[in-house]
Amino acid sequence: MDARAYNREAWNREVEGGENRWSQPVNSDVIAKAKQGEFSILLTENIPVPHKWFPPLKGADVLCLASGGGQQGPVLAAAGANVTVFDNSPRQLQQDQLVAQREALSLKTVEGDAAILEMFTDESFDLVFNPCSTVFMQDVRAVWKEAYRVLRHGGILMTGSMNPVHYIFDLYKADEGILEVAHSIPYSDLTSIPKEDLNELIEKGLPIEFGHSLTDLLGGQCDAGFVITDVYEDNMLDSPLHKYHPSYIATRALKT
Numbered sequence: 001m002d003a004r005a006y007n008r009e010a011w012n013r014e015v016e017g018g019e020n021r022w023s024q025p026v027n028s029d030v031i032a033k034a035k036q037g038e039f040s041i042l043l044t045e046n047i048p049v050p051h052k053w054f055p056p057l058k059g060a061d062v063l064c065l066a067s068g069g070g071q072q073g074p075v076l077a078a079a080g081a082n083v084t085v086f087d088n089s090p091r092q093l094q095q096d097q098l099v100a101q102r103e104a105l106s107l108k109t110v111e112g113d114a115a116i117l118e119m120f121t122d123e124s125f126d127l128v129f130n131p132c133s134t135v136f137m138q139d140v141r142a143v144w145k146e147a148y149r150v151l152r153h154g155g156i157l158m159t160g161s162m163n164p165v166h167y168i169f170d171l172y173k174a175d176e177g178i179l180e181v182a183h184s185i186p187y188s189d190l191t192s193i194p195k196e197d198l199n200e201l202i203e204k205g206l207p208i209e210f211g212h213s214l215t216d217l218l219g220g221q222c223d224a225g226f227v228i229t230d231v232y233e234d235n236m237l238d239s240p241l242h243k244y245h246p247s248y249i250a251t252r253a254l255k256t
Helices: 003-017 028-035 072-078 090-103 140-150 164-168 195-204 214-224
Strands: 061-065 082-087 107-111 125-130 151-162 226-234 248-255
Touching: 003 090, 028 072, 028 090, 061 072, 061 140, 072 082, 072 090, 072 107, 082 090, 090 107, 125 140, 140 151, 140 214, 151 164, 151 214, 214 226, 214 248
Parallel strands: 061 082, 061 125, 082 107, 125 151
Antiparallel strands: 151 248, 226 248
């Protein structure tokens, strides 16, 4: 299966369904506050990114990587950044275009694979902002290498990732509140679950997920050349796992 092509169409359907929180464009009040320097955006589900993580945004070149949906990109543009929103899903990018047109914001959108940023030259950006989306990508190390290449020296990578522990459980039983260890890490919907479960996922049109190891999520950033300067964890509140362990990890990394 071409996972990227499948997930592109799956996310197009998520937008059309209108219920996915990551596809809901921000409203005008949010943009108005951002223009005054008051903004709050997410890398993970609940905890806003600390303001101390951000460089000065006025005039900064920002790549919102795999960040379509009409949320982070428009807010950062309203805060004064020169924003390019990059995403695998055309419909997700249309949400950013919708907000930009509605609010008269200058914002670029580009469709593509986050592991292949060949359309951008070396050292093009001051900030790469990547909300929790590497879970839909097979080769996360390639994403880190490309993010490092397109950042200027002193540039910052902010990313939200799924904690690998989330994927060790039987997710069907977890929905019933039963935590039963069933999978090893790294995890893949393509190879870690029975074929009938994969077929059911595909029939429902849901995106395919990949649970990466900490070695690839954190060590991969270091191998790419980044220095991780801060970390926080967050919970998936609709998962029974949140009672025991955070499901998300957010990192801030510096290209020295």
